[in-house]
Amino acid sequence: MAAVTAVSFLVLLVACTGWVYLKLxxxxxxxxxDGVSGDRPAAGAGGSNVLVIGSDSRSGGNRRLGGGEGDVGRSDTAFLLHVYGDSRHAVAVSLPRDALVDTPPCKLPDGNWTAPQTDVMFNTAFSVGETARGNPACTQNTVEKLTGLRVDHTVVVDFQGFSKMTSAVGGVSVCLPQDVHQGDLNPNRGPQGEVIFRKGQQTVSGQKALDYVRLRHGIGDGSDMGRIKRQQAFVAGLIKKVKSEGVNPTTLLPLANAATESMTVDPGLDTADKLMSFAMSLKDIDLHNTKFVTLPWRYQGARVAVVHPQADALWAALRADRTVDGEDASGKSGHGRKAGHRRKAEDNRKAEDSKGEATGSPGPGASVSGAGIGVAVYNGTTVTGLAARAAAGLKTAGFTVTGTATAATQDHATTVVTYGPGQAEQAGTLARFFPGAELQQATAPGISITLGQAYADHPAPPVASPFPSPSSPSSSDDVPSDIADKARSADDDPCSDLSYG
Incomplete structure (x- = not known):
């Protein structure tokens, strides 16, 4: 259950007061x-990263709150919190529990390690070993493999901690786009039942807060993805409430106590001193500079596929300490330019003045090589010769064209790049040559491209530099606009943009 992860924000914020750490x-x-992988991304790539996991284990005191059975720890939602190097900006990236990812080897309770897995749901990593406390190290390994970012700290919070925390803070302001009935919490119960949430803004705490953040049915498309935006709005409201109460023992000690009683952390945060040290990097972040986004995704049947190259561009932006708004937030002297067309134009001018000095990833007019990448090209339209035309351009760019053919159907509106396990990066390179191309992961190895009408309507074939397009960021350190435009700030209206679907 995603919003229980808000506890980590609060504990890190209150720990900086100093007086509380002895209690915590x-x-x-x-x-x-010992379960953290030895094969990890390099440290110090920019800012710091905290993985926050919401566990919906029904063991112990959580059983009466969760409404389920079984003692195996499960990860209902998670997010990766990136705190920028200037200590004045932060972004939380929601990681959908049903997202299909590759899981690296993970340590079992008996000391053995699992084999790596391909194309499995993200939340299965936390259940590896089937223990009540879950396997946060396995989830951390999975996130590092997915993002290429080093996770500096991992925090797990459960139902009980979330419930106590929301009560300790005096409730959180939330919003509903419509009335919600008992049947919306459990559609298997039959009748709708009584109204439990009225349409509009209201304050919730304890069990009521749990019901709000777990609610899926009756709003949006009824999926886990549908509720992610409401969970982000809840976390934003929680942060706003704590900041509005001020930093004082009367309001914060009960909150911190409730939170840490149900928190599991990595050894790097195992004392209040360590919590306090990290919290100092959060205390100057204001509400507007606290952002929430979701890992780029699309439905793949009943599951969720990660969309490349947008996801890759997002992780690259975090590595470069580039904010959602396009600002260099590394805190280094002389930085802080805004992203977008103006920044890109400035970078291009600097590139011309630098007499060939490299300034970042290629843009239009720069060479991008497809060397070592094999691709089969299919014509998904009724336009004669389209596959041959694309193949010629791809060969010019260094790709190896393994064959051309007509697709099974000729009604494709958009171009689709399909790739096998471990080939996401190569597929992303290919997609940069086709504006608006979608990427789809398959179980079989190999890369293919099915050309759609959008490509047929383009006046020029692919050449040795990629076209600019919404799905291809203008610079490797930009957050793609289709992610940035959907970001939520912690000071946004709690009633705005509450659901996917």
Whole structure:
């Protein structure tokens, strides 16, 4: 359940007051670092990253709150919190539980390690080993493999901690786009039942807060993806409420105590001193500079596929400490330009003045090589010779064309790049040559492209530099506009943009 992860924000914020850390020390539980992979991204690439996991384990005191059975720890939602190097900006990237990802080897309770898995749901990593406390190290390994970012800290919070925390803060302001009935919490119960949430803005805490953030049915498309935006709005409201109450013992000690009693952290945050040290990087972040986005996604049957190259561009932006708004937030002297067309034009001018000095990833007019990438080209339209035309351009760019043919159907509106396990990066390179191309992962190896009418209508074939397009960022350190435009700030209207679908 995603919004329980908001507790981590609060604990890190309140820990910086100093007086509270002695109280918190006795509450904090840690997980072993021996399950963290030895094959990790390099540290210090920019800012710091905290993985926050919401566990919906029904063990212990969580059973009466979760409404389920079984003692295996499960990850209902997670997000990766990136705190920028200037300590004045942060972004939380929601990681859908049903997203199909590759899981690296993970350590089991008996000391053995699992084999890597391909194309499995993200939330299965937390359940590896089937223990009540879950496997946060496996989830951390999975996130590092997915993002290429080093996770500096991992925090797990459960139902009970979330419920107590929302009560301790005096409730959180939320909003509903319509009335919600008992049957919307559990559609298997039959009749709609009584209204439990009225349309509009209201304050919730405890069990009521849990019901709000777990609610799927009756709003949007009824999916886990549909509720992610409401969960982001809830976390934003929670942060706003704590900041509005001020930093004082009367309001924050009960909150911090409730949170840490149900928190599990990595050894790097196993004392209040360590929590306080990290919290100092959060205390100057204002509401507007606290952003929420979702990992680029699309439905793949009943599951969720990660969309490339948008996701890759997002991780590259975080590595470069580039904010959602396009600002260099590394905190380094002389930085802070805004992204977009103006920044890109400035970069291009600097490139011309630097007499060939490299300034970043290629843009239009720069050479991008397809060397070592094999691709089969299919014509998904009724336009004669389209596959041959694309193949000629791809060969010019260095790609190896393994064959051309007519697709099974000729009604494709958009161009689709299909790729096998471990070939996402190569597929992303290919997609940059086709404006608006979609990427789809397959179980079989190999890369193919099915050309759509959008490509047929383009006046020029692919050449050795990619076309600019909405699905291809203008610079490797830009957050793609289709992600940035959907970002939520912690100071946004709680009633705005509450659901996918």
């Amino acid at each position: 020390n006795g509450n904090i539980t840690t997980f072993g670092a």
